[in-house]
Amino acid sequence: MALDEYKPQKGGDELEQGHAFKYVGTRPDRPDGTDKVTGRARFGADITAPGMLHGAILRSPHAHARIVSIDTAKAEALDGVKAVVTRADFSDAIQPAPGMAGEMWNVLENVMAGDKALYDGHAIAAVAATSALTARDAVKLIEVTYEVLPHVTDVDAAMADDAPVIRDGTADKSVPPGLHPNVVRYHQSGHGDVATGFAEADLVIEDSFTTEATHQGYIEPHACLGILGGDGKGELWCCTQGHWNVQKICAALLDLETSQLRVTASEIGGGFGGKTTVFIEPVALALSRKANKPVKLVMSRAEVFRATGPTASTSMDIKIGMNKDGTITAAQGVFRAQGGAFPGAPMEFTAMCAFAPYNLANVHQVGYDVMTNRPKQAAYRAPGSPMAAFAVESVIDELCNQLGLDPLEVRLKNASREGTRASYGPKFQRIGLVETIEAAMAHPHYSAPLEPGQGRGISCGFWFNHGGETSVTLALSEDGSAQIMVGTPDIGGSRSSMALMAAEVLGIPYENIRVTVADTASLGYNEVSHGSRVTYASGLATIKAAEAAVRELCRRAAAKWGIEEDAVYWEDGYAKPSGPNAGDFEPLHISKITRRMGATGGPINGHFEATPEGAGVSFATHIVDAEVDPETGSTKVVRYTVVQDAGKAIHPTYVEGQFQGGAAQGIGWALNEEYIYGADGRLQNAGFLDYRIPVASDLPMIDTVIVEVPNPGHPYGVRGVGETSICPPLAAIANAVSAAAGVRMRNLPMSPPRILAALEEQSGG
Amino acid sequence: MSKIHVSTTINGDTAEFLCDPRETLLDVLRDRLGLTGAKEGCGTGDCGACSVTLDGRLVCSCLVLGAEAEGREIATVEGIAPGEELHPLQRKFIEHAALQCGICTPGILVAAKALLEKNPDPTETEVRYWLAGNLCRCTGYDKIIRAVMDAAAEMREAA
Numbered sequence: 001m002a003l004d005e006y007k008p009q010k011g012g013d014e015l016e017q018g019h020a021f022k023y024v025g026t027r028p029d030r031p032d033g034t035d036k037v038t039g040r041a042r043f044g045a046d047i048t049a050p051g052m053l054h055g056a057i058l059r060s061p062h063a064h065a066r067i068v069s070i071d072t073a074k075a076e077a078l079d080g081v082k083a084v085v086t087r088a089d090f091s092d093a094i095q096p097a098p099g100m101a102g103e104m105w106n107v108l109e110n111v112m113a114g115d116k117a118l119y120d121g122h123a124i125a126a127v128a129a130t131s132a133l134t135a136r137d138a139v140k141l142i143e144v145t146y147e148v149l150p151h152v153t154d155v156d157a158a159m160a161d162d163a164p165v166i167r168d169g170t171a172d173k174s175v176p177p178g179l180h181p182n183v184v185r186y187h188q189s190g191h192g193d194v195a196t197g198f199a200e201a202d203l204v205i206e207d208s209f210t211t212e213a214t215h216q217g218y219i220e221p222h223a224c225l226g227i228l229g230g231d232g233k234g235e236l237w238c239c240t241q242g243h244w245n246v247q248k249i250c251a252a253l254l255d256l257e258t259s260q261l262r263v264t265a266s267e268i269g270g271g272f273g274g275k276t277t278v279f280i281e282p283v284a285l286a287l288s289r290k291a292n293k294p295v296k297l298v299m300s301r302a303e304v305f306r307a308t309g310p311t312a313s314t315s316m317d318i319k320i321g322m323n324k325d326g327t328i329t330a331a332q333g334v335f336r337a338q339g340g341a342f343p344g345a346p347m348e349f350t351a352m353c354a355f356a357p358y359n360l361a362n363v364h365q366v367g368y369d370v371m372t373n374r375p376k377q378a379a380y381r382a383p384g385s386p387m388a389a390f391a392v393e394s395v396i397d398e399l400c401n402q403l404g405l406d407p408l409e410v411r412l413k414n415a416s417r418e419g420t421r422a423s424y425g426p427k428f429q430r431i432g433l434v435e436t437i438e439a440a441m442a443h444p445h446y447s448a449p450l451e452p453g454q455g456r457g458i459s460c461g462f463w464f465n466h467g468g469e470t471s472v473t474l475a476l477s478e479d480g481s482a483q484i485m486v487g488t489p490d491i492g493g494s495r496s497s498m499a500l501m502a503a504e505v506l507g508i509p510y511e512n513i514r515v516t517v518a519d520t521a522s523l524g525y526n527e528v529s530h531g532s533r534v535t536y537a538s539g540l541a542t543i544k545a546a547e548a549a550v551r552e553l554c555r556r557a558a559a560k561w562g563i564e565e566d567a568v569y570w571e572d573g574y575a576k577p578s579g580p581n582a583g584d585f586e587p588l589h590i591s592k593i594t595r596r597m598g599a600t601g602g603p604i605n606g607h608f609e610a611t612p613e614g615a616g617v618s619f620a621t622h623i624v625d626a627e628v629d630p631e632t633g634s635t636k637v638v639r640y641t642v643v644q645d646a647g648k649a650i651h652p653t654y655v656e657g658q659f660q661g662g663a664a665q666g667i668g669w670a671l672n673e674e675y676i677y678g679a680d681g682r683l684q685n686a687g688f689l690d691y692r693i694p695v696a697s698d699l700p701m702i703d704t705v706i707v708e709v710p711n712p713g714h715p716y717g718v719r720g721v722g723e724t725s726i727c728p729p730l731a732a733i734a735n736a737v738s739a740a741a742g743v744r745m746r747n748l749p750m751s752p753p754r755i756l757a758a759l760e761e762q763s764g765g
Numbered sequence: 766m767s768k769i770h771v772s773t774t775i776n777g778d779t780a781e782f783l784c785d786p787r788e789t790l791l792d793v794l795r796d797r798l799g800l801t802g803a804k805e806g807c808g809t810g811d812c813g814a815c816s817v818t819l820d821g822r823l824v825c826s827c828l829v830l831g832a833e834a835e836g837r838e839i840a841t842v843e844g845i846a847p848g849e850e851l852h853p854l855q856r857k858f859i860e861h862a863a864l865q866c867g868i869c870t871p872g873i874l875v876a877a878k879a880l881l882e883k884n885p886d887p888t889e890t891e892v893r894y895w896l897a898g899n900l901c902r903c904t905g906y907d908k909i910i911r912a913v914m915d916a917a918a919e920m921r922e923a924a
């Protein structure tokens with residue numbers, strides 16, 4: 001979810017009370033299962049076009065440097081090279097502007113450097129050639145003269161007076177005077193009076209925490225195939241979470257009319273927020289325009305690490321006051337986040353999510369968005385929230401320890417409920433935090449004995465969830481089967497959820513429904529698959545589109561029977577007269593109506609377009625047992641339980657999968673994963689060997705409990721589930737590790753050297 | 766650079782291709798032979814998305830040169846399903862939702878099949894260690910491990 005898209009969700013009252021489900025809540029096979037287990041599914045790099053060229057990108061080896069000159073003559077002279085592009089081949093109509101107002105320019109600048117290389121890996125020029133090997137050879141022949149500038153990659157260092165200025169004039173009006181120009185946005189929110197609250201507390205703890213940048217780590221590198229002619233008409237195939245967004249940005253960056261560029265989303269090999277924007281897509285199109293041939297561009301894994309993603313790194317100060325009975329009297333947080341060489345670190349989400357699980361009379365939070373010489377951060381699953389939870393829940397844990405209180409009892413005591421004024425402003429609608437805490441307390445995991453050397457940690461977590469612009473079309477076939485066009489790429493089985501919801505409305509078997517992710521020319525605008533919005537928003541639109549089709553089906557039946565439309569109702573795939581007064585007619589099956597639809601008024605379709613704003617916020621509570629080896633400092637997660645409110649689980653198996661995946665990514669973030677920069681500002685671990693994500697032998701089974709407190713903003717009660725699952729793990733694991741090691745861990749990742757250093761420091765070594 | 770002529774067997778069928786000496790087996794499978802089931806997640810042997818078997822041995826095809834395929838027998842994900850029917854591993858992966866995005870799935874299926882051929886009754890720990898070279902970022906591995914164990918049980922029963 002991009003920063004400018006967050007709106008407090010209104011709630012609404014769509015919920016159909018007492019719905020008895022026939023399809024929703026079952027666990028059928030996913031419709032694209034066979035494609036994906038046979039190798040048939042086509043992902044980003046799996047498509048070709050006749051006459052296709054291969055592209056490659058030259059990237060800066062410097063963290064910060066002025067580009068004095070770029071000489072492409074030798075590369076162009078290489079046999080097989082058909083085009084070389086630099087920034088001059090992109091739009092010059094896009095102007096920089098402070099803060100997020102300049103986001104289109106920021107994206108352009110990130111896609112291809114202008115005057116300066118802003119980070120190690122920043123794109124400088126690109127080549128298209130008849131083979132991938134030739135393109136790679138040609139890139140090495142491009143001669144760039146750099147004037148190397150001082151750089152900064154650490155968030156706190158970038159705010160210091162003597163830090164090199166990355167781009168003066170980038171700060172927007174939110175930033176208070178007197179701060180370094182690298183501080184480009186500022187946020188504050190809260191209510192009550194924290195000073196009074198702290199004065200009332202029996203115990204106040206103040207502490208500081210840091211988290212490192214982590215990459216989304218999708219296994220599929222970015223890949224695309226672009227075709228653009230001199231007539232300004234183009235086609236683009238790419239792996240993306242949102243192809244309308246790709247269409248809009250590429251059109252702007254290349255001075256095209258948006259609708260002249262048709263973008264098709266391939267199957268997508270993971271995104272987690274990292275594929276919500278563009279990196280190589282406009283480059284492929286620019287190369288194609290110049291070479292007048294299709295161009296395929298595929299990133300290497302090193303390029304993925306150096307030039308896409310990661311999430312922000314943070315530095316945070318937390319102060320919380322608590323009474324002996326566990327009541328939190330006041331809470332305050334300062335959150336500094338760096339998001340690379342551009343504005344956009346999600347510090348306001350960090351600040352807004354930090355204390356959201358708790359009902360607080362006095363709360364205040366401040367955020368700083370800081371620029372450094374690192375790649376432009378991209379959204380990563382609940383952007384900003386996991387770090388906040390880590391810092392806040394660590395302090396609450398410490399308060400519980402010192403006051404001798406049960407950590408779940410304390411969470412329950414302070415939990416936000418329906419009607420609570422959220423720490424970030426609005427009043428909560430119906431929410432399920434209390435239910436997740438109670439389920440965690442009742443779970444056998446919470447009372448299971450621990451082995452020596454093990455510690456247990458718990459944490460709550462919060463994410464907003466999102467609605468967003470959505471269009472869905474449903475078309476009935478003559479045999480009564482249905483095809484649905486959605487615009488949200490299916491990252492984790494969403495075709496299944498859509499088919500289940502449509503089956504529920506139409507009353508036809510799940511297997512009779514085919515769900516297609518439509519290209520940008522075949523359906524109205526759809527926002528990116530982000531913000532945990534797909535099952536909520538595309539799901540809501542699918543239900544409404546199916547209901548529109550059902551209304552038409554009833555109309556056709558009414559016309560056939562010669563009765564009023566409202567004397568017909570729909571049940572289990574049949575039109576039926578609504579009672580004895582309506583007349584005595586044999587129920588009419590959907591296939592009987594669709595078979596004659598051409599002669600009775602034409603094709604029967606259903607549409608729905610809207611920006612639904614009732615995405616219910618969601619909460620989770622996690623329990624973790626960790627074991628720390630004091631000799632090596634290595635940690636093993638031995639037991640993990642996720643309890644999360646899904647509102648309504650449409651396909652429970654895939655909901656569990658989201659819970660487990662979020663927990664696993666959180667385990668990696670907490671224990672291993674980090675961007676490591678050298679003193680030269682270069683990324684030192686741009687590969688899966690040195691940037692180690694969890695592997696099968698690192699993890700235990702991950703137990704899940706699906707809590708269902710329906711969201712009043714969705715007809716079936718759905719809340720998004722994808723993101724909340726990564727909010728509690730950093731904190732829960734840190735609490736478990738701190739308990740096991742006997743020392744408070746304040747810096748992530750808790751890698752073996754960090755744990756050993758903490759143990760040594762504690763023993764005065 | 767002049768190209769090398771290679772004759773090999775892929776999923777039981779003979780295949781011939783010309784390749785640059787620098788091209789990997791993965792490049793050849795995907796770009797020259799149109800077998801895009803094997804995926805490139807890293808190109809450095811760290812993710813297992815490109816897993817195939819070479820004379821029955823599990824390898825990362827990104828670490829094998831195309832030229833090395835000469836006279837060898839290669840099996841890829843495209844050859845796992847014996848015919849119209851899916852292989853038990855494939856069915857169990859769908860049934861257990863052992864894939865979310867599915868990019869790791871071809872490599873994991875090839876690796877799991879190789880495991881079950883060696884060891885038809887693996888423990889959970891054995892499955893976890895065998896698959897430790899196959900990264901999955903979506904699932905947390907839970908459902909993958911269950912699917913492999915369940916397929917193994919079914920195959921033992923059928924055997």
Ligand code: FES
Pocket residue numbers: 804805806807808809810811812813814815816825826827828
């Ligand atoms: S692509 Fe071969 S191991 Fe990753």
Ligand code: FES
Pocket residue numbers: 219269270863864865866867868869870900901902903904
């Ligand atoms: S299912 Fe996406 S990487 Fe495994």
